[in-house]
Amino acid sequence: MFLTHFAWLTALLLAPALASADTIRAVTEDSLYAFVQDDRVAGPATAVVEATLHEAGLDYQLALYPWARAYDLALQQPNVLIYLIARTPERESSFKWAAKVLDYDAYLYKLKAREDVQVQELGDARRYLIGVVRDDMRQQYLQNRGFTKLSVAARNNDNMRRLFNRQIELLPLTEGDARRLSREAGHDASELQRTARLAELSSGLYLAYSTSTEDAIVERTEAAFERLRLNGEIARLMGAVRERAQ
Numbered sequence: 562m563f564l565t566h567f568a569w570l571t572a573l574l575l576a577p578a579l580a581s582a583d584t585i586r587a588v589t590e591d592s593l594y595a596f597v598q599d600d601r602v603a604g605p606a607t608a609v610v611e612a613t614l615h616e617a618g619l620d621y622q623l624a625l626y627p628w629a630r631a632y633d634l635a636l637q638q639p640n641v642l643i644y645l646i647a648r649t650p651e652r653e654s655s656f657k658w659a660a661k662v663l664d665y666d667a668y669l670y671k672l673k674a675r676e677d678v679q680v681q682e683l684g685d686a687r688r689y690l691i692g693v694v695r696d697d698m699r700q701q702y703l704q705n706r707g708f709t710k711l712s713v714a715a716r717n718n719d720n721m722r723r724l725f726n727r728q729i730e731l732l733p734l735t736e737g738d739a740r741r742l743s744r745e746a747g748h749d750a751s752e753l754q755r756t757a758r759l760a761e762l763s764s765g766l767y768l769a770y771s772t773s774t775e776d777a778i779v780e781r782t783e784a785a786f787e788r789l790r791l792n793g794e795i796a797r798l799m800g801a802v803r804e805r806a807q
Contacts, residue, residue: 583620583640584620584621584622584640585620585640585642586621586622587610587623587641587643588631588635588641588644589607589625590625590626590628591625591716591718592604593738594644594645594766595607595625596625605798606662606799609644609795610623610642610644611623612789612794612798613660613782613786614642616785617781617785618781621642627715627716628694628695628696628716629695629696629715632696633696635769636655636771639771639773639775640770640774642782643656643768643769643770643771644662644767644768644769645662645767645768646766646768646769647665647762648765649698649701649702649762649764651701652698657771657774657776658768658769659768659769659783660782660783660790661765662765662799665766666758667699667762668755669732669733670731670739670754671689671724671754672724672727672752674752675730681757683760685757686756686757687707687708689731690711690730691712691730691731691733692712692714692729692731693711693712693713693720694713695714699733699759699762703733717732718746721742725746725752733759739753739755768786
């Protein structure tokens with residue numbers, strides 16, 4: 562599904578202006594796992610969140626934002642659940658981690674036609690302009706390792722268009738997102754070439770709460786997710802990711 566600028570604005574309108582003190586605000590970004598469909602926040606990860614919070618007996622509201630906005634809400638406000646978020650050492654103490662939904666494996670992608678861009682290992686990428694999303698873990702990961710040639714955008718949809726327009730030279734993505742974003746940009750993923758793996762970044766994608774959220778809420782969410790995992794419901798809901806990535 563290609564999110565136009567209008568659809569992205571529609572997604573912002575879905576965000577609740579106010580929520581009661583007992584309501585969980587579940588926030589996310591446009592991705593392979595969460596997106597706007599029929600004027601509502603949908604997607605496999607959204608289905609997991611809805612099933613988990615319903616199982617936990619918690620009231621909730623969904624909102625889709627640019628990543629930096631969702632991330633800031635989860636850092637600053639109580640009763641905010643952010644999904645899906647990578648669990649990295651830098652973030653460990655910034656959130657209360659509720660459940661691991663799936664594994665995450667990222668690579669640097671370039672245009673196959675760009676023979677002038679040669680990357681065999683991560684260090685080779687320092688001399689190229691890399692597209693990142695503001696406050697995303699990939700921006701943090703590269704900055705913490707001394708990368709300075711970073712071009713920051715609000716969304717990876719914008720980065721993918723810039724990659725095809727040769728405005729940036731590399732883009733860190735999962736394989737599924739590489740296929741989806743290529744398609745949404747009007748191209749084919751066969752035009753891309755996978756280069757260095759971001760080994761230290763490859764981990765898990767989680768549901769996580771703001772640190773000011775009560776422990777009892779986090780524990781109810783953990784228990785509900787585990788029940789759904791054991792009965793196969795999480796795997797069933799996340800199975801839709803493979804279909805969307807094709």
